[in-house]
Amino acid sequence: MIVVNEDWCKGCNLCIERCPVNALEESDTINRRGVRPPRLKEVNECNCCRLCELVCPDFAITVIPEEKKKDVKKPLLRSPVGGINR
Template identity: 40%
Template sequence: MACEQQNTKKYKVEVDGQGCKDCGYCIEVCPRGVFTQADYFNDKGYRPVRVESSHLCIGCRRCFFACPDFAINIDEQPAKEDCCEKSI
């Protein structure tokens, strides 16, 4: 069985719920459906966006650049071990 190398990059997506002003730009630009509307109001009276599926993030950062309030942070997570490790 041949080992196939897969894209092992993972991203952690976080939204500052108090900084979000419910514009929805991140929901519109995300090609993977990472975000959804929260079911609560923040201290400023907005329904912030929340991260629904961080594991689907591909790291394109469209949401980061679309957010006028700088309320989104994306961090690349360490890669998991490669299945094709060389045996010595």
């Protein structure tokens, strides 16, 4: 899951461009700057690599791993510089 701080997004769309699994798209709503902030696609392969967080120049994106899916291996919160939180 990603949470976007919509007021901080300036609409550079670098997160959409640089997502390695192409999981992001522009949303339908317009924020107060008049740009469309990113959102996750309905069907996506997001593996919480946190590249969108790192590449966002405005600190607008937060990646939170989902803990609901029991059958799938739980995606863990990784540090961008290596290492998994156990």
